[in-house]
Amino acid sequence: xxxxxxxxxxxxxxxxxxxxxxxxxxxxxxxxxxxxxxxxxxxxxxxxxxxxxxxxxxxxxxxxxxxxxxxxxxxxxxxxxxxxxxxxxxxxxxxxxxxxxxxxxxxxxxxxxxxxxxxxxxxxxxxxxxxxxxxxxxxxxxxxxxxxxxxxxxxxxxxxxxxxxxxxxxxxxxxxxxxx
Amino acid sequence: xxxxxxxxxxxxxxxxxxxxxxxxxxxxxxxxxxxxxxxxxxxxxxxxxxxxxxxxxxxxxxxxxxxxxxxxxxxxxxxxxxxxxxxxxxxxxxxxxxxxxxxxxxxxxxxxxxxxxxxxxxxxxxxxxxxxxxxxxxxxxxxxxxxxxxxxxxxxxxxxxxxxxxxxxxxxxxxxxxxxxxxxxxxxxxxxxxxxxxxxxxxxxxxxxxxxxxxxxxxxxxxxxxxxxxxxxxxxxxxxxxxxxxxxxxxxxxxxxxxxxxxxxxxxxxxxxxxxxxxxxxxxxxxxxxxxxxxxxxxxxxxxxxx
Numbered sequence: 121x122x123x124x125x126x127x128x129x130x131x132x133x134x135x136x137x138x139x140x141x142x143x144x145x146x147x148x149x150x151x152x153x154x155x156x157x158x159x160x161x162x163x164x165x166x167x168x169x170x171x172x173x174x175x176x177x178x179x180x181x182x183x184x185x186x187x188x189x190x191x192x193x194x195x196x197x198x199x200x201x202x203x204x205x206x207x208x209x210x211x212x213x214x215x216x217x218x219x220x221x222x223x224x225x226x227x228x229x230x231x232x233x234x235x236x237x238x239x240x241x242x243x244x245x246x247x248x249x250x251x252x253x254x255x256x257x258x259x260x261x262x263x264x265x266x267x268x269x270x271x272x273x274x275x276x277x278x279x280x281x282x283x284x285x286x287x288x289x290x291x292x293x294x295x296x297x298x299x300x
Numbered sequence: 301x302x303x304x305x306x307x308x309x310x311x312x313x314x315x316x317x318x319x320x321x322x323x324x325x326x327x328x329x330x331x332x333x334x335x336x337x338x339x340x341x342x343x344x345x346x347x348x349x350x351x352x353x354x355x356x357x358x359x360x361x362x363x364x365x366x367x368x369x370x371x372x373x374x375x376x377x378x379x380x381x382x383x384x385x386x387x388x389x390x391x392x393x394x395x396x397x398x399x400x401x402x403x404x405x406x407x408x409x410x411x412x413x414x415x416x417x418x419x420x421x422x423x424x425x426x427x428x429x430x431x432x433x434x435x436x437x438x439x440x441x442x443x444x445x446x447x448x449x450x451x452x453x454x455x456x457x458x459x460x461x462x463x464x465x466x467x468x469x470x471x472x473x474x475x476x477x478x479x480x481x482x483x484x485x486x487x488x489x490x491x492x493x494x495x496x497x498x499x500x501x502x503x504x505x506x507x508x509x510x511x512x513x514x515x516x517x518x519x520x521x522x523x524x525x526x527x528x529x530x531x532x533x534x535x536x537x538x539x540x541x542x543x544x545x546x547x548x549x550x551x552x553x554x555x556x557x558x559x560x561x562x563x564x565x566x567x568x569x570x571x572x573x574x575x576x577x578x579x580x581x582x583x584x585x586x587x588x589x590x591x592x593x594x595x596x597x598x599x600x601x602x603x604x605x606x607x
Contacts (some may be wrong), residue, residue: 126304144347146342147344148347148351149351150553151352152351152352152355153354153355153358179312180312180316180378181311181315183315184312184315184319187319188319191323192340193340193344196337196340196341196344197344201326201327201338202326202327202336202337203322203324203326204323204327205320205328206319206322206323206326207320207323207324210320211316211320212317212322214312214313214316217312240501251329255593291604
């Protein structure tokens with residue numbers, strides 16, 4: 121986590137524990153309770169929202185770590201091959217971290233648009249990996265029917281999720297620019 | 301130093317490359333089902349359990365609150381169906397209870413028949429009760445004759461007074477015209493038990509008791525061997541003894557052993573009837589003394605059946 125230079129080591133560890141708990145809880149919520157708000161079989165991708173959030177707030181490294189951790193849990197929870205979600209989320213996290221340097225990201229609409237774009241990138245990579253693994257799938261149809269609606273739903277959930285994440289009282293400053 | 305600085309500058313790219321390679325390696329090697337994969341999956345599944353439980357409770361709670369509103373029509377229909385089912389079950393339950401009670405009575409009757417092997421008993425069902433007179437579903441075709449004694453597993457019921465083709469009338473101790481020769485079981489004191497004729501009171505009266513006869517409350521009163529009934533059948537118990545001031549006789553109030561308003565199955569004593577019939581000369585043999593029977597018809601019930 122990006123913290124000030126004079127931040128004590130224990131506080132940083134505590135912040136990392138908070139982050140890990142947040143990711144785990146998010147994956148568990150997504151794989152259990154989130155089914156209650158399913159619309160036509162489509163669910164928002166909370167882990168992707170976390171990746172984008174941390175990419176905006178703390179940079180690409182935290183976003184990639186979030187993608188790694190959350191992706192592994194998603195792969196396990198979704199019974200996909202280990203690395204499938206990880207690959208997508210890590211790339212998305214890196215891209216969001218890089219782009220957010222150049223964006224005015226305080227505007228909720230920008231954040232929402234960024235989440236939608238990130239979702240689409242995630243979807244494209246996901247379908248590509250799927251296609252490589254199983255060439256006989258209808259990749260475009262899958263993208264249109266499943267992933268684009270999911271990207272919209274995820275983008276719609278952005279303001280609420282980001283608002284809730286902003287309410288978390290992190291143990292250390294989360295200002296950008298500090299070393300991990 | 302330059303390499304270290306360069307690595308630090310491009311750390312995020314290196315991390316990305318490392319993670320991408322790691323993911324692709326994992327995907328290419330197909331680690332699904334491996335030890336690491338299985339361990340992670342097991343841990344996640346365990347961690348999911350509390351969430352799933354909470355979700356189940358929440359779903360139940362939400363369904364409990366919103367279910368009747370969302371599915372109101374279904375609830376109404378289901379309610380109707382359940383009411384119908386409840387009514388059917390109640391009906392079946394009532395029938396079941398009737399069958400069970402009947403079964404218990406019949407079992408008791410069978411036990412009684414087995415305990416009285418010397419008697420020829422014809423089982424009959426009570427089909428009507430009116431002013432101390434029972435109508436049973438046995439008649440002349442079943443061999444029933446007038447003045448046959450009728451008993452139950454609890455004791456004396458009464459006497460057959462009218463015999464029809466398929467039914468017979470039985471006068472019970474509830475009727476004032478019924479009079480049975482009786483005795484106190486404890487002291488063998490003889491007397492006559494007769495009904496009061498009141499539908500409101502089941503109490504009978506034992507008369508023809510001398511003032512010095514030892515009759516006490518709660519004494520068991522049974523049929524006398526001189527009566528048309530088999531001797532020793534319970535009639536009832538003494539509830540109170542009434543002693544007159546200027547008479548040599550006393551009377552006793554008897555609570556009958558059998559309640560004619562509740563009894564449903566009875567036995568007509570065939571053998572005892574035949575014995576009494578022979579004694580009275582009323583056998584059905586051709587050329588038998590039928591004149592005596594005709595003479596009996598002119599008498600009152602009390603005169604006809606009093607011992």
